[in-house]
Amino acid sequence: MDWQLLGLSFITVFLAEIGDKSQLAAIALGSSSKSPRAVFFGSITALILTSFLGVIVGGGAAQILPESLLKTIAAIGFAVMALKILWSRVRNEEE
Numbered sequence: 001m002d003w004q005l006l007g008l009s010f011i012t013v014f015l016a017e018i019g020d021k022s023q024l025a026a027i028a029l030g031s032s033s034k035s036p037r038a039v040f041f042g043s044i045t046a047l048i049l050t051s052f053l054g055v056i057v058g059g060g061a062a063q064i065l066p067e068s069l070l071k072t073i074a075a076i077g078f079a080v081m082a083l084k085i086l087w088s089r090v091r092n093e094e095e
Contacts, residue, residue, distance in 0.1 A: 013051065022047070 017023060026043045030036045061070060 017047070 022043070026039060029043075030039045033039050065073075
């Protein structure tokens with residue numbers, strides 16, 4: 001087991017999830033539910049499943065595509081999302 005990679009993965013996902021929509025949904029469900037334990041286990045299961053799917057898809061993509069191309073695709077994806085957010089804010093300010 002690569003403990004350094006395990007720790008890095010944990011810290012990265014933990015920090016990425018703080019304040020995320022899924023955490024806000026879990027807070028809302030937990031506060032309005034009579035069974036917060038069910039919300040907790042449902043949230044954990046969902047996070048584990050989405051992480052598992054991400055690792056499987058990422059591992060499969062890494063077998064087919066070179067690492068530099070994957071990094072380029074990720075960078076372009078993040079840049080497109082940033083531009084969409086900026087564009088929507090500019091349009092909202094004009095209105």
